[in-house]
Amino acid sequence: MTGRAALAVVFRFQSVFGLVLVFAAAIVFSPHHNGDLVFLDSGNLFNVVRAISEIGIIAVGMTLVILVGGIDLSVGSVVGLASVGVAELLTANDWGLVPAVLLILALGLVFGVLQGIASARFRIQAFIVTLAGMQIARGLARMWSGGEGVSITYGDGPGQAPVPFSLLGERTFGGVVPIPALLFVVVAALAVLLLRASAFSRHVYAIGGNEKAALLSGVPVTRVKVAVFGLCGLLAALAGIVHAGQLNFGGPNDGTGYELNAIAAVVIGGTSLSGGRGSVFGTVAGALLVGVLDNILQLNDIDSNVQLIVVGVVIVLAAGLQRLRPATV
Amino acid sequence: MGDDGVLVELAGVGKTYGGVRALRSVDFTVREGEVHALLGENGAGKSTLLKILSGEVAAGTGVVRIGGEPVRFTRPADARRAGVAMIHQELDLVPALSVAENVFLGREPHTRAGAVDRRGMVERTREVLARSGVDLDPRVPVERLRTGEQQLVTIAKALSLQARILLMDEPTSALSPREVDRLFTVVDQLRKDGAAVVYVSHRMDEIGRVADRATVLRNGEVVAAFAARELSAARAAEAMVGRPVDQMFRAAGSSDPGGDEVLRVEDLVVRPRPGRREPAGISLTVRAGEIVGLAGQLGAGRTELLEALYGASGATLTGGRILLRGKEFRPRSPRRSLRAGLAFVPEDRRISGLALEHSVTAGTVLSIVDRLARFGMVSARRERNAARGSAERLGVKAGSLSAPVGSLSGGNQQKVVLGRALLSEPALLLLDEPTRGVDVGAKAEIYRLLGEAARSGVGVLLASSEPAELVGVCDRVLVLRGGRGLRELDTAAAGEADLLAASMGEVPMEDAR
Numbered sequence: 001m002t003g004r005a006a007l008a009v010v011f012r013f014q015s016v017f018g019l020v021l022v023f024a025a026a027i028v029f030s031p032h033h034n035g036d037l038v039f040l041d042s043g044n045l046f047n048v049v050r051a052i053s054e055i056g057i058i059a060v061g062m063t064l065v066i067l068v069g070g071i072d073l074s075v076g077s078v079v080g081l082a083s084v085g086v087a088e089l090l091t092a093n094d095w096g097l098v099p100a101v102l103l104i105l106a107l108g109l110v111f112g113v114l115q116g117i118a119s120a121r122f123r124i125q126a127f128i129v130t131l132a133g134m135q136i137a138r139g140l141a142r143m144w145s146g147g148e149g150v151s152i153t154y155g156d157g158p159g160q161a162p163v164p165f166s167l168l169g170e171r172t173f174g175g176v177v178p179i180p181a182l183l184f185v186v187v188a189a190l191a192v193l194l195l196r197a198s199a200f201s202r203h204v205y206a207i208g209g210n211e212k213a214a215l216l217s218g219v220p221v222t223r224v225k226v227a228v229f230g231l232c233g234l235l236a237a238l239a240g241i242v243h244a245g246q247l248n249f250g251g252p253n254d255g256t257g258y259e260l261n262a263i264a265a266v267v268i269g270g271t272s273l274s275g276g277r278g279s280v281f282g283t284v285a286g287a288l289l290v291g292v293l294d295n296i297l298q299l300n301d302i303d304s305n306v307q308l309i310v311v312g313v314v315i316v317l318a319a320g321l322q323r324l325r326p327a328t329v
Numbered sequence: 330m331g332d333d334g335v336l337v338e339l340a341g342v343g344k345t346y347g348g349v350r351a352l353r354s355v356d357f358t359v360r361e362g363e364v365h366a367l368l369g370e371n372g373a374g375k376s377t378l379l380k381i382l383s384g385e386v387a388a389g390t391g392v393v394r395i396g397g398e399p400v401r402f403t404r405p406a407d408a409r410r411a412g413v414a415m416i417h418q419e420l421d422l423v424p425a426l427s428v429a430e431n432v433f434l435g436r437e438p439h440t441r442a443g444a445v446d447r448r449g450m451v452e453r454t455r456e457v458l459a460r461s462g463v464d465l466d467p468r469v470p471v472e473r474l475r476t477g478e479q480q481l482v483t484i485a486k487a488l489s490l491q492a493r494i495l496l497m498d499e500p501t502s503a504l505s506p507r508e509v510d511r512l513f514t515v516v517d518q519l520r521k522d523g524a525a526v527v528y529v530s531h532r533m534d535e536i537g538r539v540a541d542r543a544t545v546l547r548n549g550e551v552v553a554a555f556a557a558r559e560l561s562a563a564r565a566a567e568a569m570v571g572r573p574v575d576q577m578f579r580a581a582g583s584s585d586p587g588g589d590e591v592l593r594v595e596d597l598v599v600r601p602r603p604g605r606r607e608p609a610g611i612s613l614t615v616r617a618g619e620i621v622g623l624a625g626q627l628g629a630g631r632t633e634l635l636e637a638l639y640g641a642s643g644a645t646l647t648g649g650r651i652l653l654r655g656k657e658f659r660p661r662s663p664r665r666s667l668r669a670g671l672a673f674v675p676e677d678r679r680i681s682g683l684a685l686e687h688s689v690t691a692g693t694v695l696s697i698v699d700r701l702a703r704f705g706m707v708s709a710r711r712e713r714n715a716a717r718g719s720a721e722r723l724g725v726k727a728g729s730l731s732a733p734v735g736s737l738s739g740g741n742q743q744k745v746v747l748g749r750a751l752l753s754e755p756a757l758l759l760l761d762e763p764t765r766g767v768d769v770g771a772k773a774e775i776y777r778l779l780g781e782a783a784r785s786g787v788g789v790l791l792a793s794s795e796p797a798e799l800v801g802v803c804d805r806v807l808v809l810r811g812g813r814g815l816r817e818l819d820t821a822a823a824g825e826a827d828l829l830a831a832s833m834g835e836v837p838m839e840d841a842r
Contacts, residue, residue, distance in 0.1 A: 197709075199702035206695050209684025216641055216675055216682075217695040217749060218667040276684055 014321055015269040015285035018314075022289050026296040038299055042176050049181035052265075052291035054079070054246075056184045056284065057239040058258055059265040060191045061232030063283045066266055068207045068228050069275030070119060070126035074133030075236035075262060078108055079255030081141040082240025087150035087250025090161035097162045105237050111137065112233020116226035126229075134259070141252040150250035168245025180242045187235065191280040204228060208275025264311065265290060268318040289314070334360045335397070336525040337382065337494055342391035343549075344377050351377040352549045354391065359494070359525040364516060366528045366536040366557075369546035370569050370740070370768035375529050378546070379496050382527065383415040384408030395494070413494045414487030422479055424472035429454035431471055432486045457489045462518045463511075477508025481515060494525045501535060502766060505626075513539050533562040545569055570770045588617030591654055591757045591788035592638075598648030599637050606630035607644060608637055609812035615757060615788040620779060622803035622820075623792040624828055630812035631792035632676055635759045638790075639673040640666045654756060667696060672755035674746050676762045678739075682746040685735030689727050690716040692734045692745045696753045719748035724774055740771025747778060757788045764798060776802050796828045 010017060030039035038044060049056075058075045065072045082104045089100035115133045119126040154163045168179050195201040203224045206214035215221045239258075244250045269286030271278025290311055297307045337359040344352040352374045359365045369375045380386045381393065384402030392399050395411045402408045405415075422431045429450045430437075438446040438453070454467035463481045471479055480500060487495060497516075501509045516539055519526060528540055536543055536557070543560050545553040545568040553568035592615040599607035606628055615621045623631045636642035638651065640660030651658045653669055660666055663673065675681040683692050693716040694701060701707045701715060716730050723744045727737055734745055743763060750758060760779075764772045779802060783789050793799050799806050800820050808815045808831045816831050 197706045199698045199705055199707050202691065202695065202698040202707065205687065205691065206684060209687045209691075210681075212681040213675075213683055214695070216639075216663050216673055218664045218753070219695065220662075220664050277686055 011322070012270065012279070013282060013285070014318065015282045015289055018268070018318070019285045019289045019292070022292050022296075026292050029296055029300060031299055039296060044295070044299075046176055046178055046181055048288070048291045048295045049184065050178040050246075051294065052287045053178075053180035053184035054239040054243050055258060055261045055265060055290075056287040057187050057235050057242065059262040059269075059283050059287050060187055060280055061235035062259075062262040063191075063266050063269070063271055063278060063280050064195075064204060064228045065126070065232045066208075066263075066271055066273060067204050067275055067278055068225050069211065070225065070229070071130065071263070071273075072112075072115070072133075072229065072232045072236075073127065073130040073259050074111070074115065074137050075232065075239075076255040076258035076260075077134045077137035077141065078111060078233060078236035079240040079243055079258050080252055081111075081137045081144070082108055082237040083244035083247075083254050084141045084145045084150055084250040084252045086241050086244050087152050087161075088144055090165060091150060091152055091159050094158060097165055101241055104241055105234055108237020108240070109230050109234040112236070113226055113230040115233070116229030119229065120222045120225035138252075145250065145252050147252060149252065152244065152248045152250065154248075165245055166248070168242055169248055180246060183238070183242060187238070188280060188284045192284075195280050200224065200227070205276055208272075208277070210276070261290075264315050267315055270318065270322060272322065286318070334362070336361050336395065337527070338392075338394040338397075339378070339381075339388075340392045340394070342378075342381060342388045342393060344381065344386065344389040350549055352381075352389075355546070355549070355551055357544060357551065359527055361493075361523045361525055362520050363542065364520055364526040364528055364540045366530065366540035366543040367546065368530075368536070368543055368565055368569055370738070370770050373546040373569070373768075374549040375546055376498070377549075379415065379498055379527065379529065382408065382413055382494070383496055384413070409490065409492075411494075412492050413496065414490060414492035415496045415498070416480065416483050416487065416500055417498065422471045422482060425470055427468050427470050428458075428465055428474075428482050428485075429467035431482060432457065432467070432489050434486075453489070454485070457485045460518075460522070461485055461488060461515045463515060475505075475508065477504045477511060480504070480508075480512065484515060484519075488519075493523070494527070495519065496527045496529075498529045499766070500528075501530065501532065509535070533560075533565060536560065536565075547571055566769045569768065570773075588619065588786060588788075589654070590652075591615050591617050592790070593652040594638070594649070595652075596649035597634075597637070597646070597651065599633070600645040600647045602644075605633050605642075606812045608634050610649070611807075611809070611812070611814045612649075613790075613807050613814065613817075615790050617756070617786045617788050618783050619805070620783050620789040620791060620803045622799040622806035623790065623809060624796070624799050624806050624831070625809035625815070626794075629809040631809055632761055633812065634809070635673065635761050635790065635792055638666075639663055639671055639759055641673060641675075667753055667755075670756035672696070672750035672753050672758050674743075674750050674758070674760045674763050676765070678742050678746050683734045683742060686733050688731045689720065689725070689734050689737070689745055690730045693719050693730075693748050694752065696749050715752065719752055720745075723748045723751075723778060738768075738771070740767040740774075743767050743771065743775065744778075747775065751778075751782060755787060757790065758782060760789065760791045762793055763791070764793075764795070772798075800824060800828055 026039050027037060030037040032038065062072060062075065085107065086100055086104045089095040089103065111133065115129050118124050118129045152161045154161050154166045203214065203219045206217065206219050207221055207224060211221060240255065243254060265287040266283050267273065268289060269278065269282030271282060293310055293314065294307050297310065335358050339355055339357040341354045341356065342352060343354050355378065357378065367375050367378065377386065381388045384405040384407045387401065387403050394400065400411055423434065432454045433450050438449045440446045451467045458465055458467065461484060463485060465478060465481065471482060500512060504512065516526060530536055537560055540557045542557060543555045543565065544551055545565060547569060594611060594613050597608045597611045601607050608630060611634060613621065623634065625631055637644040638660055640662050646659065658669060679685065690712055694712045697715065698707055701711050713730060720727065720730065725741050725744045725748065727741060734742055747763065764775055767775065779789055791803060803820050806818045806820060806828060808818065818827060818831060
């Protein structure tokens with residue numbers, strides 16, 4: 001491998017290298033318990049993944065939107081809407097698990113598609129469309145539950161949610177892997193595959209790289225953008241369902257600020273905000289990096305406000321690193 | 330100041346980027362009151378030389394002297410302080426601000442009360458403009474000026490910064506003939522005032538008119554130097570390419586342009602839109618194996634016609650019809666047009682042709698990824714193979730197929746766009762200024778490729794503003810004016826002069842803008 005190629009790899013997967021560094025630092029600074037490192041305890045590690053699973057799932061969709069040169073500010077509100085919606089359907093409406101989940105996913109999809117149409121077909125800036133979407137989804141969430149949070153209790157009686165839904169919050173798969181973490185890993189793996197090998201992904205990158213050139217080269221620009229916004233909405237709804245399951249609660253005001261956390265993961269992952277360059281792989285590593293950072297600071301009982309500052313610094317470092325990236329790699 | 334009035338001197342200057350040597354041991358001088366032209370194919374090292382002089386990159390080896398003093402620029406600001414100004418191809422002016430505000434941007438004079446001294450600014454701008462023989466109102470917003478006038482503002486700005494050395498990189502590429510004349514008057518004035526001008530251009534005729542000397546670069550080395558009066562297009566082109574350039578243009582068309590009709594346009598009318606000259610009654614035919622040219626002055630509607638045919642501009646057809654291989658065709662979107670057998674090479678590859686950050690492979694196969702895919706999935710290997718095939722056929726010179734397209738020379742970028750169009754195996758190829766900003770060697774190759782495509786049965790419709798190109802390459806040329814077909818010329822009988830005469834109207838296009 002030449003020096004240039006090596007450099008290209010470092011920049012392309014900067015968040016992976018960052019993750020390795022943070023991981024190493026976490027080992028060094030980990031508190032000990034009975035001679036073992038608390039950080040490396042498998043339960044702890046999976047809790048890291050669980051903790052970032054919601055933001056991670058959202059960030060995967062956000063990566064796609066940012067790759068086509070867009071942005072989606074509505075995802076946090078969609079999380080709130082989906083969490084309230086699924087909680088209401090399962091308890092007050094006594095819906096079955098499958099129809100309730102499918103309806104909420106469809107709702108997220110439609111919400112995203114409508115935003116996609118507004119931005120791609122009618123050429124309103126994505127920032128503005130999804131800023132409006134953010135308000136609308138929040139309003140819908142509050143209307144749905146009358147402004148109140150919806151607690152979820154489990155059982156077979158009326159007003160009780162089907163027991164399997166509680167798996168999201170309590171159970172682990174194979175004894176160690178929390179279900180939300182598993183969902184996140186599956187979503188991320190599918191997205192990595194999609195972006196690596198699908199014709200669709202070539203269109204996504206082409207649009208972000210030069211929309212006009214993509215259009216003239218026969219890329220169905222509007223259709224691809226609508227699909228991408230739809231996927232992002234769908235994933236935000238999935239994150240909302242996971243959110244409700246983890247907390248046994250549907251909160252109309254939940255998910256506030258998630259859009260910014262997701263964007264942060266994307267940026268740390270090395271995806272360019274102007275589109276056309278980046279990867280889901282980087283985003284996943286970016287989300288994990290933030291998760292590990294949070295975890296190690298927590299394990300050391302450091303003030304949670306310090307965590308915010310640290311993450312802020314990491315974002316700037318990540319973006320600054322991309323500025324150093326030579327044009328030729 | 331150097332002894333013999335040498336204002337700029339490069340001695341043994343070299344520069345290496347990564348592993349690529351862009352310049353090796355170049356000697357180059359410009360005297361006071363001299364215009365020194367710099368010629369060479371894309372990638373020959375002209376840009377690197379300009380960048381060293383303007384402080385955008387530092388010289389690797391050798392010495393740069395300004396007025397006899399060795400200098401080492403590490404930032405553009407260093408060069409500016411030494412009196413060097415670069416007149417960029419892309420103009421760096423703020424459109425909404427006036428001429429005066431642009432000239433004094435960031436260093437506005439103030440009144441004693443601390444407010445911006447508008448009157449003083451306008452006065453001083455008028456002086457600077459007058460010094461270079463330009464008659465413009467300093468109070469007019471720059472966006473209301475034509476491209477050529479904006480360029481003159483950039484020059485005036487440089488002069489007001491006390492620049493003595495001006496670097497001009499293809500200053501005429503976007504100018505009308507009249508604007509070119511005006512620019513040359515200004516350059517003459519600069520010469521009289523003792524400025525040193527480095528002038529880069531692809532247009533040989535201009536260099537004869539404007540330059541005192543010319544230096545030819547090839548592969549980063551000086552291969553020839555001429556006094557302007559010794560300069561001939563043939564000799565310069567030969568030096569640039571490194572071999573005789575006979576047969577620059579392929580003998581027109583295929584020998585037998587008697588193929589089936591690929592395209593028939595009858596009285597095409599498109600709903601007019603502001604700022605565009607949409608087709609207002611155009612008829613034409615293109616047969617398989619035939620190259621048909623579209624001529625006409627700036628604003629005649631060449632680009633608009635091609636875009637309307639390709640469905641690229643969202644144009645609404647209000648009259649006439651289009652037959653593609655005998656079947657009625659209504660352009661709706663580029664995607665559908667591609668499926669129907671059209672392919673389009675747009676005018677400006679950087680703006681509408683390529684994602685410059687993406688790889689050569691990605692740029693080449695973009696139009697056919699759906700076809701390369703199985704069940705929606707494409708393998709990187711199949712993409713690379715398709716791209717390699719295209720790159721070999723077209724002679725694309727790239728370090729690697731995974732290198733960003735933007736790192737290629739202009740000619741090679743253009744070949745990537747052309748390769749993409751050909752990969753879709755079109756029946757009709759639409760080209761808008763396919764050789765603009767492309768050096769002589771790449772031009773000849775593009776003509777060869779168009780000839781090959783035609784011989785393989787593709788119909789070609791080529792819009793160009795270069796009469797020599799149209800006459801040399803096309804079988805027939807349709808001259809447009811005001812969105813209408815004016816005349817059709819058979820290039821077997823008509824020459825450049827006929828074409829020029831046919832394109833000129835009673836109404837000067839600049840005023841009809």
